[in-house]
Amino acid sequence: MAATTLLTSDQFLALPEEFDQNGNVVRQELINGEVITTMPHAAKRHDTIRSNILAPLMVYLHANRDLGLKAFPDTEFIVDANNSFVPDASIIAIDRLKQDEHKYIHGAPELAIEVVSPSESAAYLKIKTDAYLKNGSRSVWIVFPEVRSVMVYTVDSIRELKGDQSMEDPLLPGFSSPVSAFFELT
């Protein structure tokens, strides 16, 4: 990509935090060694969709505690030596949380969920999806608000779900939610 200096995840995480003119932390990710400032999302729609996805996942995981999984918004993952991402939502094995008291988690989440922002680069999204799967994610959900569909990537398959189709995942036996419910904005 651009002819910029590439960083490792360790170098990236050692950078001082940056703040914008309003004193808010500027959120950044490291994608293939490149520092990318994540655009402020179209907040209301983006966050509503994220909540719509997280709510049924949290209810399901609470009722199925024996699975040992937990769902989080905005957790930072050092996915590998050149990639450090903050998925919009993620599901993590509780075991990994106990071992890791740092502010970020090493490796990829069991399930990564990215809600596509209007300005999000297709090329970076592909690199992120590949990096998640290469580093242990069982699946990656890429959520497209504009067309109200979810692309579900696993290591060996890609499916697109929309409308009345049910969102299911091998990681979450018995979980089912109509995809359309993710996009209800009221």
Place this chain on the structure above:
Amino acid sequence: MAATTLLTSDQFLALPEEFDQHGNRIKDELIGGEVVKMAQPSYLHDRVKNRISRVLIRYLDANPALPLDALVETGARVSDSDTFVPDVSVVKVGEQPLSSRIYRGSPELAIEVVSPMDTAKHLKRKIDAYLAGRAKAVWVVFPDACSVMVHTRHSVRDLKGDQSIDDPLLPGFSSPVAAFFELT
């Protein structure tokens, strides 16, 4: 989507052409009614685009009975609210007047080479619009990841490395995906 006025393809195609300060024509596309400036080309992008078009043209030259042609950056009026410029497209010949300013409808096969500035949102809309028209497949080529995602109406596959890319539209055509990215 931004609160901009949405255009139809006919309105879009009737707009006067715009030029930048160097006198070069500004190229844009209509994506879901939204006028979107095309990303600046990059060297890698154009090399990959040319490589793929050469591979397809070689195949079509060797199969002159097929009523198909491979085009580079030819505009296509894909729907009433979508007019795109696919990087490479394979179209059926003999069905449209040669005097048409633009190809009407979706090509049989559309190939988009992803630039760093292409947004995921617009790319998704383009894939959906091509497939809602007469395209049987859309190849989305990622130069950085060295992979090609092949979208059809019912499936998506991610091909890379030694995996072969083929297409029902192109009988006997087969190329390892890696061949698209072996550039010096």
